[in-house]
Amino acid sequence: MAMNDIRQMAGRSVTDLPAPSLTRHRKWWGLLFVAPAVLFFAVFAIFPIGFGVYLSFTRYDLLTPPQWIGLGNYTGLFRDRAFLVAIGNTMLFVFGATVPVWVLSLWLALRFDRCFASRNIWKSLFFSPVLPPLVVVAVIWKVLLHPNGLVTGLVGPIFGVTEIRWLTDPVLSRLVMIVVNDWTMIPFFSMIWLAGLAGVPDDLRRAGELDGASDKQIFFLITLPLLKPTAVLVAALSTINAFQAFVLQYEMTPDRGGPADANLTLGLLILKYGFQYFRMGEAAAASVLLFAVILLVTAAQLWLGRQK
Amino acid sequence: MSVFGSPLRRSAALSVVMTAVVAIVFFFPIYFMLVSAFKSEPEIISQRFSFLPLDFQGPGQFQRAAEIAPLGTYLFNSSLVAAINVGVTLLFSALAGYGFAKFTFPGRTALFLFVISTMMIPTQILVVPLFVEIKLLGWVNSYQGLIVPGMMNAFGVFMMRQYVYDIPDEIIEAARADGAGEIRIFFFIVLPLLTPALASLAIIIFIWSWGNFLWPLVAVTREELAVLATGITSYTQPYQRQPMWGAAMAVATIATLPLLVLFVFFQRYLVKGLTAAAVKG
Numbered sequence: 206m207a208m209n210d211i212r213q214m215a216g217r218s219v220t221d222l223p224a225p226s227l228t229r230h231r232k233w234w235g236l237l238f239v240a241p242a243v244l245f246f247a248v249f250a251i252f253p254i255g256f257g258v259y260l261s262f263t264r265y266d267l268l269t270p271p272q273w274i275g276l277g278n279y280t281g282l283f284r285d286r287a288f289l290v291a292i293g294n295t296m297l298f299v300f301g302a303t304v305p306v307w308v309l310s311l312w313l314a315l316r317f318d319r320c321f322a323s324r325n326i327w328k329s330l331f332f333s334p335v336l337p338p339l340v341v342v343a344v345i346w347k348v349l350l351h352p353n354g355l356v357t358g359l360v361g362p363i364f365g366v367t368e369i370r371w372l373t374d375p376v377l378s379r380l381v382m383i384v385v386n387d388w389t390m391i392p393f394f395s396m397i398w399l400a401g402l403a404g405v406p407d408d409l410r411r412a413g414e415l416d417g418a419s420d421k422q423i424f425f426l427i428t429l430p431l432l433k434p435t436a437v438l439v440a441a442l443s444t445i446n447a448f449q450a451f452v453l454q455y456e457m458t459p460d461r462g463g464p465a466d467a468n469l470t471l472g473l474l475i476l477k478y479g480f481q482y483f484r485m486g487e488a489a490a491a492s493v494l495l496f497a498v499i500l501l502v503t504a505a506q507l508w509l510g511r512q513k
Numbered sequence: 514m515s516v517f518g519s520p521l522r523r524s525a526a527l528s529v530v531m532t533a534v535v536a537i538v539f540f541f542p543i544y545f546m547l548v549s550a551f552k553s554e555p556e557i558i559s560q561r562f563s564f565l566p567l568d569f570q571g572p573g574q575f576q577r578a579a580e581i582a583p584l585g586t587y588l589f590n591s592s593l594v595a596a597i598n599v600g601v602t603l604l605f606s607a608l609a610g611y612g613f614a615k616f617t618f619p620g621r622t623a624l625f626l627f628v629i630s631t632m633m634i635p636t637q638i639l640v641v642p643l644f645v646e647i648k649l650l651g652w653v654n655s656y657q658g659l660i661v662p663g664m665m666n667a668f669g670v671f672m673m674r675q676y677v678y679d680i681p682d683e684i685i686e687a688a689r690a691d692g693a694g695e696i697r698i699f700f701f702i703v704l705p706l707l708t709p710a711l712a713s714l715a716i717i718i719f720i721w722s723w724g725n726f727l728w729p730l731v732a733v734t735r736e737e738l739a740v741l742a743t744g745i746t747s748y749t750q751p752y753q754r755q756p757m758w759g760a761a762m763a764v765a766t767i768a769t770l771p772l773l774v775l776f777v778f779f780q781r782y783l784v785k786g787l788t789a790a791a792v793k794g
Contacts, residue, residue, distance in 0.1 A: 231617075232616070232619070233618075234612075235616025236612070237612070238612030238699070239609045239613055241609070242608065242609035242667075243609070243627065243628060245605065245664070245665045246628050246631045246665070249643065249661070249662045250631035250667075251627070251630075253639050254638075254642070256646065260641065260642055260645065265645075267645070267648065316532050317532065319528075322529070327533050327536040328536070329780070331539050331540065333539065333543045333776075334543065336769055337543070337765065337769040338742055338768060340724075340742050340746065341546075341768050341769055344745055344748070344764075345762070348545075348758050348761065349542060351758075353559075353560065355559065355560060355561075357560060358559070358561055391539075392539055449635050452726055472637050475637065475640070475641065476640075476730075476731070479640070479731070485641060489641045489642060492638045492639075492642075493638075496634075499635060499638075
């Protein structure tokens with residue numbers, strides 16, 4: 206009723222006014238309202254992208270003006286051992302930070318999706334690793350993984366050792382970066398899976414149960430197909446995050462990416478080239494390449510999500 | 514229920530126990546951080562774990578943390594940056610969301626896509642050109658440089674546009690018919706109707722701003738401008754003279770506390786916020 210009254214009032218008053226002047230007037234207001242946001246993004250998002258592409262074609266050390274060198278930075282990067290090492294390290298990390306995370310986060314989400322006593326308490330505890338900022342996660346684990354620390358105390362006796370160099374061993378440290386990353390990312394992606402599972406009607410699963418389907422059949426034939434949009438989101442997010450990873454490596458490993466570049470990721474390489482060696486052109490070129498890879502992978506995943 | 518017999522029920526109980534064990538394993542490092550903030554150094558770097566401090570330090574580690582580095586400054590800067598990020602994002606997003614949802618003007622779709630496309634750009638890719646840009650502006654090592662480039666996020670515009678779209682046109686038209694000015698309508702009619710959405714957005718932006726590490730790392734090098742996320746790294750570097758793992762755990766606890774509080778009191782909002790914050794990258 207009230208809505209109808211308002212509608213009638215509004216209808217009358219709008220027709221009373223000369224329409225053209227109103228729309229012209231409102232046109233400017235619309236532009237005015239969006240202007241602050243549009244200007245902000247023009248200056249601090251779109252311009253830097255173009256500027257970054259320009260910088261990637263120059264030699265620039267922040268002191269003398271940028272000097273155009275064409276594709277020099279790109280060809281230089283592919284001859285650069287550190288860059289090639291960083292690509293390898295990043296690929297390994299991306300693998301470790303995606304496939305195990307997808308499987309375990311979904312499996313655990315399914316466990317927490319069931320109803321059982323005291324579920325909310327356990328769920329809260331399970332979610333808690335998503336709370337600290339990533340750099341804080343790095344600090345906590347740096348202490349836990351001290352050569353004579355608690356994790357050594359748990360694992361050491363099995364191998365009969367009292368000191369384990371978790372972060373300064375080239376093989377162990379790579380594994381540790383993945384484990385620590387997955388420790389915060391698994392609960393986080395379980396959250397997303399659980400949000401997706403909340404959208405899967407219980408009736409469908411129960412109907413499957415009544416028809417005598419096994420748990421496995423219900424999962425693969427009913428639940429999983431309905432979770433496809435969530436799956437695409439989880440796959441895209443985890444991959445994009447992993448390609449950019451640098452915080453754990455920066456804070457936890459010796460020499461920010463060591464030992465001997467064993468944990469030098471592309472994200473870390475951009476920082477080193479840009480802000481340690483002041484080779485802005487190469488840093489910009491590496492950024493452009495990383496962006497291209499991320500866009501390609503995301504596009505591929507979205508495309509796969511559309512199939513079937 | 515009894516028709517299922519006991520083996521099934523036993524397996525159900527076993528599954529609950531397993532789930533609980535998983536939850537405890539995931540929670541343990543958080544508990545370790547909290548309890549270590551009150552322990553002495555030899556107890557923290559130890560191969561044995563005591564669930565409560567054997568040598569309780571009281572606020573000792575927090576005091577030590579404040580002596581070693583300007584912890585109060587970090588805390589102030591983090592809070593300032595977060596407050597400005599939240600305030601500006603809320604205002605600009607609500608304004609733009611209103612403009613995009615309720616007005617027609619030339620280039621509306623193009624401008625909206627322009628804004629939304631920036632959601633796709635990872636900070637990692639922007640950091641080099643953005644640093645050169647603030648260097649040219651003379652903003653390196655300043656509050657402007659620390660705050661302004663990250664002041665706003667396109668996700669807010671996207672979110673607010675959805676919510677403004679659901680406000681019936683009639684309410685706005687009625688106010689207009691009553692002679693209310695456009696700015697008045699925005700602040701007194703549209704903004705109050707957006708309160709719940711603005712609250713969610715505030716949480717999202719706070720989480721993102723509080724944990725942001727990359728930009729403060731490159732934009733400022735002066736200690737007076739460091740935030741908690743970058744400041745905490747000064748407690749764990751090997752060149753420090755004395756071991757200060759306890760201080761590091763105290764600062765880690767402080768940095769986690771606001772999020773823990775949000776988690777305890779607004780779990781639903783926080784879960785929504787975290788998932789949305791991730792989507793916007």
